[in-house]
Amino acid sequence: MPAANPAVLSALRDRIDHIGGHSAPRRVVLPFGVPDIDTRIPKGGLAFGALHEIAGGANGAVDGAAAIAFAAGIAARSGGRVLWAYTQPDLFAPALARSGLTDDKVVFFEAGDEAAVLGACEEALRHGGLTAVVGELANLSRVASQRLLMAAEGTGTLALIVRRWRRQVDAKDFGRPTAAFTRWRVTELNSAPLPVRGVGRARWMLELIRARGGECHDFEVEACDGEGHIRLSGDAQMTNTLRAAS
């Protein structure tokens, strides 16, 4: 019997509460549902009402493709509606839907400049009707991040900032202190080899660079599935099964 997945369990509990008409106390953290990752983060998941930063590694610092897929998975699992603010118009919504952030959950905001992204994120976080707000930004000053954090704290909305720079060298900005609770770097890895021709499920090197009150750690994970869940990449286990199957 497979080990119980805490994220699935909590989603099921929410549904039972919904049917029963009484509410559970508002969730304080959003677990990944992967015990190895959740135990490394203080309180066992991404805190609601807090700011989290995500960036891509290597070339991902410029395109941020893996970083937005990771953010989309988290936002999808936050349970309600999501605002996604961005400036560069190469975002392709169908891909986010395949990470669980389907078209009924997300409203996009195409901002003219980064100030508009910050303004819209702050307004949306302050509103409280959304469960997560995602902003794509190149620059995030300490003051700006504190404003976002305060807005998020008031309503318990999850604030996700995807950092995406114009040039590779600008990515060193990611080391500057901000008010973020956790900071993640997502780098694409080669997918696990398939027994046939083709490209397998995407794999990422997920680095927890900073966690307030916790330690840094690296994980090798497989990209989000249709519900936004990641899972640890079980190389050995996977190859065994495949060998048995073939």
Add this chain to the structure above:
Amino acid sequence: MARYLSLYLPFWGTDRLRRAIGLDVLPLERPLVLQGKVGSRRLVTAVDALAHQRGVRRGMAVAKAQVLIDGLEVRDAEVERDAEALEKLAVWALRLYSPVVAADPPDGLILDITGAAHLYGGEAALVSDMLRRLDALHITAYATVADSWGAAHALVRFAGKSSLIIPAGKSSEAILPLPVGALRLPAETVEELRLIGIDTIGELAAKPRAPLALRYGPDLWRRVDMAFGRLAEPIEPVHVPELISVERAFFEPIGAPDTLEKYTRRLTESLCLKLEEAGLGARRLDLHFVRVDSRIETISVGTAKPVRDVKRLSKLLVDKIETVEPGFGIDKMTLSAPLVEPLSFTQVATRFAAPGRPDVEDLWDTLSNRYGEGRLYRAVEVASDIPERSVRRIAPSASGTGSSRNARYRRPARLYRPEPVQALAALPDHPPRAFTWRGQRYSVVCADGPERVKGEWWVSDTETGKVRDYYILETATGERFWVFRAGDGEHMGTGSLNWYLHGKFD
């Protein structure tokens, strides 16, 4: 900076008569002129597009026009009715486009669109929407946006373009080459100026003021200053009796942002009471601030659905107060709801223990009023295999779900404009072994494909028979790209066999 839109209706008299009587009685194919009497002479007072094309002009004798055109339809002019209809058109424009609109008789409208164009996504979008709607009503119209009433009025009549938008601050240059006749001066003054050798506004503006003022009176320079925006020319907005509005006059002019905010909230409260009595909700609100120098500053906000919630509406208005320039003070504030829709009471089902999360409609309204309509959208998928066409934007509060036709295929998180890459691959259907993109060489470890996409012949003839073969490529660095080859690899008619990079996967 104030922005004015001047609308010019060159064939207003005939267009209006056609609308009033009907196209079956006065078909568009038959030239039509209107006649008026001056003493015992019958003169043409209005023409339509067809008659104008054939050389009939205003002021010509009717007998001469009849000689010029065989089978000319001649009707009596109804000047009062034209003016009434122009007022009605102004009310129409008030409801749709701008809070400050006035008829500019005999053949135009003037709109102050300062701070109102964002509701349509910019001045160009507003103008094209307006011209499209008028065209559907068979009304010929020209529109120009400029920095002053005078400049817009002159350019729309003399620049000869159906829609013209002069960038802010450039109006003074734009009117220099226009003839002096564009300045709204009496005809005899224009004629005399031409006799003394002044043809264009530029020439007139360069002349010393005193001698000309002595000869022609102060009106000449007043009109010049109005055109250059040096002299304010307040618009007396069209009055709509049935408009739901509330106003408040002040003993002492007010100007502090806090005070403006306080009275904005009070006005919203009383407007919402009125809306409630009428069972209506507002779709658009206009707040006028009448300054002591009788300029009108305006805030205009729109909502996606009818609303009469005091908190929500006042938040939208207060959000924009910083754009108001109070000058020496504000005498009077007027809040009106030019666009309303029925809104009945509904009972909301709430759970006893958990009130649930607040409604997000007001957030969408706040954001789209602040940053512009159209920037906020839901992206739904369309049943098209061509990636660029597979997403459609709909309003955030619109219902509607996307097509699930391509839901099972892998799609890249970033979709670029197709960028040419150098790639080497075996024909007809092998993925590239390596490719060069933006100066960097990538070697391919594994690949998936091809996914064949055919051109949509029902969209464009040039796409007929064209093919793209898409491949997912994973490089040695672990990155996954989406590339395609134009053409099926066998027939040159299906594409050029060049490779393009189209997206990047997560």
